[in-house]
Amino acid sequence: MTPRKKALILPALGRAWLALVLVFLYAPILVMAAMSFNASPFYQLPFEFSTRWYQDMAGNAQILAASLRSVGIAVATTVIATALGTAASVGLFRYDFPGKRFLQVMLFPPIAIPWLIIGTAMLVFFFAIGIGRGTPAVLIGHVALALPYVIVTVTARLSSFDVTLEEAARSLGADGWTVLRRVTIPWIAPGIVAGALFAFAVSFDQFVVSYFLAKPGDSTLPVLIYTAIRKGFTPEINAISTIIIALSMGIMFLAARKARFGGGR
Amino acid sequence: MAELATPADKRRLATLLSPAYLWLTLAVFLPLSAMLFFSFVTDLPQDAPDWAFTLENYGKFLENPVYGKLLWKSLKLAATVTLFCILIGYPCALVLARVIKGRAREVLFLLVILPFWSNSLVRIFSWAIVLRGNGILERTLEAILPWDIRLNLMFTTNAVVIGLVHSYLPYVILTSYLALQAIDDDIIDAARSMGAGKLTILRRLLLPLSLPGLLAGAVLVFVPVVGSFMEPRILGGRVGTYFGTVIEDQFVAVYNWPLGAALSFVLLAVVLLIFALTSPILRKAQT
């Protein structure tokens, strides 16, 4: 073997490894999706195509109510977290003030502390101040978890913003709000969109915090699925899970393209 | 960046920042403080008027060896999962960052991190379908292999590990990839021009230069796995009792919130210790 050919062996092995890992990551999801179209409730083979679980799911009032609630909470979380997060990012970016570093560090606990701890802490506190469990509590929790993601994403976009553009606008006579509206916001728009998509995903996929804060019988979709799994598998759960994963992967695909996650080109 | 010159600037800054930070305070920082308080009381003040301060909740953790054992079990689980994530994920990141180029790299990277943002509960559930006795995995292996096979993976520690590795693998790939991709190609070319082979380059350049990224990924895996409860419940069945599931029980089944709060804070202390131990290296990564 020539030295040049020999040099190609390691990269080829590496590619094969990457392919195996992709199989590991996607195979169970694909199996689940396939089984949601299998007629047998016990995942029996041979495979027999059927949409009966999707029909059952559509007729299941509990699943529908939970889906509606999950989407509603996710949309509300997206709107609130994006608005508050974008404002905070602009504030952190535009001004230098004592304590700024501290405010930036404060964004990490909601991301870094296990959600089990945060979720149980919220439960305890919300009960103590009278909010208790239920959809408002879930929404408050979701917004708090989504905020750091929005702020980090928008700040990342802002950091590539050329401040002299604002100075140029000011030199042309624009006041602070005009500069914000006409120069700054248009530039960070892709960051805001990506942040909004992250916020939606954080809320829509959120299980742990919802689990502690949702009222039984009034739960979000992931909590409903968890309860159903622990009672025993049902193929309807399979069907709704397939829809969820397709939806959340689709959203994240868009977010990643917007944010040029992974270094861009 | 502007200094805060005028009172108008200060007002504007407060308008921009306070909504987000008040929200975080209400929903994260006050709850954590409240839970710290509750971990030192006998009963919840809103339930029992005769509540008192006590160290008993932490005392229970120290007295009853079950809690310590479960914490140790959770730490071992986290170490195992982290190790597998590194062994599987780092080579992947290496291939993505240093072998694959251009458009293919972008697409493959997206494919790798996509599951990381999809619903983790659903992904764990999908493993339950694959691993269950007489399930898809066993049938597939039976079809390929000539002999009968009984994996009996479902409701074992192995199933929990597989599910958790699947859940957290993208973290390690993501952080390692970002660190590896940031290494200047010329540095590698320079090493090769001096006669270094692939292994030397890996050992003396790529590994040390990407170590902060790899470590960040490891922390991002280790910390949530120590506190995991949903994955062991679904995939571990009866062997799936861990420190996280005990905390969950205090809040949703046993309703001993002060004990749950104390156990949560023990967990938080472990997490903070991990951050403290790794932060010197992680901070180096930012500069």
Added chain:
Amino acid sequence: MSSVEISNVTKTFGKARALNDVTITFEDGGFFALLGPSGSGKTTLLRTIAGFSFPDSGTIRIGERNVETIPVEKRDIGMMFQNYALFPNMSVADNVGFGLRVRKVGAAEEKRRIGEALELVQLGQFANRMPHQLSGGQRQRVALARAIVTNPKVLLLDEPLSALDKTLRVDMQIELKRIQREIGITTIFVTHDQEEALTLSDRIGILRDGRLVQVGPPREVYDRPNSAFSAEFLGETNWLPEAVLPGLSLPGGGEGFRFAVRPEALGLSATRPEGVNALEARLEQRVFAGAMATCIVTVQGQPWKLIARDRDLPELPANAPVWVSWAPEDTVAVPA
């Protein structure tokens, strides 16, 4: 130390032909510059000699060995990169010792040779510094020490001085030349800076579209360019319009040649000087630059450039009618 022989090397990337039948010999101990505009293939040629890329056809010999299929790490070359490419996680000594460690020369020998190399580049006391603690010029020296410490057969430099500011660059040019002479290593460097190429090298090669258009000592290439491209790429040229040729004294040729004059060969006067080639012109602009001055004049409607010592130029108003003149032997004849 060895010569490097490139024979009929061709390299394509997709449809683009980066190197087109290149044949050239780099003599043992010579200092050779590869010069050309971006995209001319000079960097590809250097990386092909280094072994980062492999020719589609043709042969490369370093010393007695055919290396065209051998990857870079087995070629025994030294290379310096545009941005130094120092290993950020290693001290200066570890950077320099990297190639020795790979070659397993032994700890004592390694230490001795690191010391020698750092002395050579005058960085003896910096051995324990980290790269980010060094200035640009110091990093440059570490990169050079690192490239030569293994006694490679050939030293390859990829735009080695382009990241330095101007004064530092001139110092480093002198330094580089001194070190190259001292160790006598065959050196090939790529640059787009023609002045650097002329200063440093004893032979230069000009590339265009993957082909070697001219090779020779700097003075020869400058004085006798074999094409309009060479003439324009190396130095500046004022082309003589066809219409004025009959009245001038020109070197040899005639048919099949174009003629030009370098800006520094031209003189400027208010009246027609005797015994030299002279043309009527109009002075457009005179730009003072300290010791030297640049004049823009119009000859037969074409702008010409003239460079002279400021004190040698007569005081003339703008738009004045003038004469530009040059010695007949300063006419550059270029095959058309």
